[in-house]
Amino acid sequence: MSAGMNRSQGLSSLKRKQPDSKSPIESLTEHERILYNLIRSKQDMAIWTRDMKRETNIPDNVLNKSLKSLQAKKLIKEVVTIQNKGRKHYIATEFEPSKEITGGAWYVEGSLDTEFINFLKKHCVKIIYEQKIVTLEEILDTIRRSRAFNVEFTTQQIEEIVNALVLDNEILEVKSTGMGEFNSIPIGKVCYRCASKAGLKAEPKIGAMASIPCGVCPQISLCTPDGIISPTTCVYYTKWLDF
Amino acid sequence: MATPYGIKLAVHLITNHFGNLVAKVCENLLRRGPLTLQQVIRYTELTPQQVKNSLLILIQHNCIQAFSFESQGGFGDGPKANTQYLALFGNILHRMRFPKFLEIVSRELDQECKELLEGLLQNGRLTLVQMVERAKSKRKDGCREDVVQEGLTKLLAAHFVERCPAPEPLVPEPVKVETTSKKRGAKSAKINEESETIEQRVLAAAGPMEAQRFSMITNTEFDVNGETSTDDSPSLIVGEKRKRDSLELDRESTAEEGEVVLWRANFEEFLRRLRHMACIENVRASLDDGAVKVLKAKLDATRGLEKKVKTEKSVPLSLDNIFEEVIKSEEGRVMTLDDVRASLVQLGCPASARGTADSYSIDLKKIIESAQNDEVESIVLKRYGRDAYRIFRLLSKNGRLVETDKISDTTFVEKKDAPKILYKMWKDEYLHMEKLVLAPNRNILLWKVNKRPLWEHVLDEMFHAALNLSLRAAYEWDKEKEVINPLEAMTKEERQKQKNIRILLDSSLLKLDDAIMLFHNF
Secondary structure (H helix, E strand, O other): OOHHHHHHHHHHHOOOOOOOOOOHHHHOOHHHHHHHHHHHHOHHHOEEHHHHHHHHOOOHHHHHHHHHHHHHOOOEEEEOOOOOOOOOEEEEOOOOOOHHHHOHHHEEOOEEOHHHHHHHHHHHHHHHHHHOEEOHHHHHHHHHHHOOOOOOOOHHHHHHHHHHHHHOOOEEEEEOOOOHHHOOOOOOOEEEEEOOOOOOOOOOOOOOOOOOHHHHOOOHHHOOOOOOOOOOOOHHHHHHOOO | OOOHHHHHHHHHHHHHHHHHHHHHHHHHHHHHOOEEHHHHHHHHOOOHHHHHHHHHHHHHOOOEEEEEEEOOOOOOOOOOOOOEEEEOHHHHHHHHHHHHHHHHHHHHOOHHHHHHHHHHHHHOOEEHHHHHHHHHHHOOOOOOHHHHHHHHHHHHHOOOEEEOOOOOOEEEOOOOOOOOOHHHHHHHHHHHHHHOOHHHHHHHHHOOOHHHHOOOOOOHHHHHHHHHOOOOOHHHHHHHHHHHHHHOOOOOOOOOHHHHOEEEEOHHHHHHHHHHHHHHHHHHHHOOHHHHHHHHHHHHHHHHHOOOOOOOEOOOEEHHHHHHHHOOOOHHHHOOHHHHHHHHHHOOOOOOOOOOOOEEOOEHHHHHHHHHHHHHHHHHHHHHOHHHHHHHHHHHHHOOOEEHHHHHHHHOOOOOHHHHHHHHHHHOOOOEEEEEEEEOOEEEEEEEOOHHHHHHHHHHHHHHHHHHHHHHHHHHHHHHHHHOOOOOOOOHHHHHHHHHHHHHHHHHHHHHHHHHHHHHOO
């Protein structure tokens, strides 16, 4: 569960202090210095190797050699960006990659930490189904008290999770009316409740169109009454009607 | 909204019921809009007699309406009529809903009424005398005329049956805007077009007056007049009729009325009932029983006051009156005034009203829209998966353009996967996309759910699917008939399986038709 968070913390522990004694900066070649200054100037945004080449006009082989040397001297490090995992980005070791690069709390090594997110989602759904109607603060409070996670969540993080659950149609966002089931919540306050009235988790209702082959058919635009794909020769139909 | 596959489905229905010739005439009218007899003959390349007969059948079954434009500018000539025929797309589709209409009547009225309606649906339009004859021939023990009349009265009171519209109303030519202000002209013409289609204008001109529409009492003199004087302007007759009605209100002429007045099923009322049922079912899925009871009671009480099928908000009713309606039913009797008030809040009525005299109105349009969303979202989920479902719901709720990055962040979809999912839905016309160029080599994509064109696209796919279900059912039926010969008789299991297949196809079609109505009629 908290594996994801630990991993990202592990990443930050990789950051090492520069040795104070002999500063390696002094022993840099001309090309290395140009590159280092460029990478440092980008701060926490990091820079793609192709952009370095474009901005400095250093030939490929020299560039690669210089980057290796800078890395060996622990002046720069490679970072994975969530946008383009294949593109090599570098950042000066004194900086931590920005949220735009790492994707923020929900990412580990440039990938969405789906296992962790799904665990947290399930936990939130459980809270909402147990308490019937809750506000965001109440969810956060319950999570904190439960000690199920060894990381602290911000209100914004929980809000992101809850919003995704609303989009999943697992829970509903409602405004308190101050009456009946809402009587402990101020009028107008946004709160969350179970999507199905019985309190049982239900899959979204399958509509009339989605329950027949044509509703999900990828070839429907090619299907005509007398064409190669037609309702009388359709394989999806044959499969559907074979019970 | 007669979409391409909607027209194909309509032609398929007409072919099934009346054969190829009639279908050919009908298809031309559906595709080309209103035509004169000569034009239909030219386009279909059928003989005049064939076309005439086809048109008569279609009129008899309420699938087309004849009309003529009032030609202006002629001095002294009087209005020159040139009859045109307009296909009624909606009415043609209603033909697949007849079982639903019959079920409503058999639930709300009695067997007698159901049989009368059945006769009207099978024959399109009938006079009272014809209805009596039909009833007599159906029953060996003989059927008394007053029983039929009583049944018709009940059907009229419930608005299930109405008087047929005028055979050929005069419709004023569409107002042409002066060409001097071209820009404004184009705009206002567009508004005109949106507010009233030719079909709406023709039907408005043809329909009987509200007071006459559901009334058994008739004016014989007028009907004779209507039959014989075709040169007369019907609009004039309407005016006269009103005067005569008021003059002869107390003079009942029951002797010959059945012979001249034609009756037909009132599709509008059936659609209203089906729409209300759809609203109730949708509320049942999300809210508690109290809200369902209150909505049902409220709709039952105000149904007769609704002016059109697509009523956006239910007719206002005071809390006292709603409560009175709710406790009429056995299951409603357990509710208190506070329960009813709380249910109204659940149904979206403002909670502030504390008095019992304040009137409440429920937003039916919102309920229908939510049902439409559910239907489309369920297609997206099945076709594109869970991530796409979340993305679609985000864009559908948002209603604005959202950039790819923001979408993947909010929906927790991997950055590299989001564009693929979005592109797939865009290719199938489920999403609208816009490219924003920030710099020569940097642009971002923005996405949005464009509901109006999408709803039309989904409706067209539904028409397509309905046509497919119907074609497949016919194919299975043929297969069964081929096999049922003495040589290779089916085993008992095979026969049962074939029967189950047809039940599945038929019930799927009825269910799909509910969804079609949701997008087309509600």
